[in-house]
Amino acid sequence: MTTPPAAGRAPGLSLKRLLLLWLLLPQVLLWLVGGALAYRIALSYAENTIDQSLTQTVLSLSRQVKPMGSGLLVDFPRAAQDILEQDPSDRVRYMVSSPPGQFVLGNRSMPPPPWTDPPPAGETRVYSAELDGQPVRVALLEVNYGEAGAPQRLRVQIAKSMTVQHRIARELVADMLLPLLLTGSLLGVLITAGITRGLRPLKKLEASLGDRTGRTLSALAPIELTEAPLEVHSLAGAVNQLLAAVQRSVRQEKRFLSDAAHQLRTPLAGLIGQTELALRETDPAALRERLQKVHAGALRSAHLVHQMLSLARTEADISFAPFDAAALVREVARESTPRAIAQGIDLGFEGAETLPLLGEKLLLREALINLIDNALHYAGRGATVTLRADASRTEPGLAVIEVEDNGPGLAADELAHVFERFWRASEVPGGCGLGLAIVEGIVQRHGGTVAVAPVVPHGLLVRIQLPAATGPADFGQRLSGDLASM
Known part of the structure; x- marks a missing residue:
């Protein structure tokens, strides 16, 4: 059973697609971020290796340049030069200049250092540059020579291309990410199968509900x-x-x-x-x-x-609002007084001045009218009917509303049936057996209880207990719990 989307609302993603999106998309992102980090780390290690090699090479080459009086003796065999320049794609280029920047030996096209201040003599520095459009690492060393009255300075530079190292880093990352890609693909298949299997009970639930449509x-x-x-x-x-x-x-x-x-x-x-x-x-x-x-x-x-x-x-369905239950009971008692006088019944009220409740005032009025009607109808001429509204003295947080009469009352075996619909204990005309059933339904909707008890020596007492509105939020919470348990 497929539920069509609401009119005017675009259908959203299914639960299966959402789960796959949130489980597989992070894997893809982590795979890409991991590849970029691995490539950067591989280049870092390659640069460190090249820097160490260039530092040793520039020191060795500087030792081959020996000052003689006011000149230089370069003891650099042709065989060593051929070894440095033998690989066209990974050539090691060098330049000897004295003073720094004035070509003496090697390759003339050597990228200058990025700093302006000359480094201290005897300190090797390595920097990145470009040579013939390719990235290179360059090691630079400057040494002092000459006589005390005519000091001179010699610069030795050696540059090595990073092309091979970049290629090795790419190959290393590819060799590392390919197995991860295969593993991630297998994991994606397993995740998809697991989600499909995990959502199978929902499909059964959907089918079970669909079978009940007709x-x-x-x-x-x-x-x-x-x-x-x-x-x-x-x-x-x-x-x-x-x-x-x-x-x-x-x-x-x-x-x-x-x-x-x-x-x-x-x-x-x-x-x-x-x-x-x-x-x-x-x-x-x-x-x-x-x-x-x-x-x-x-x-x-x-x-x-x-x-x-x-x-x-x-x-x-009913809506709740705060009101004064004591004022409501007095109001209903005043409205029923003319009828009570006409029937020769003493109707009175006693209790608190105010009794805050949260509920449906019209429904509680209906319940009170039914209780008074029952009492006036069955108590008989000359009887006394008393209405009470006050906070409970034995159970804090409860409000109590009572209707008591000293009429004939009910037998003990009849008390258990008073809230049944259409049940009547007397054949006195005018009743239909729904009054107390209505009262019970209204009280239960308000999260309260209603009970009947005999009065000594004769008569009947109907007691309603409702949660008092000491705090609206607290009362609403208790009321929701009571209604949910019904």
């Missing part, structure tokens, strides 16, 4: 890679986690649709039946009674639809 989301099985590097196993594990999350989402959606169809079927059937009976009624009083039942059924259906939409919202 399947339904609920039928996606986990990816299994028995032989693969650790990084590929980690990638497969991450993909499996994603598939598991998709499957959970699909199951929740299917369950939601199934529950919605099941729960809406009964009230809609009742509405249809009541309207059919109302259409056949001729007595105004009976017709009014039928319409009242239709109205009550429509209210129940509307309440059920509202609850189911709220439940769907708890499973959608």
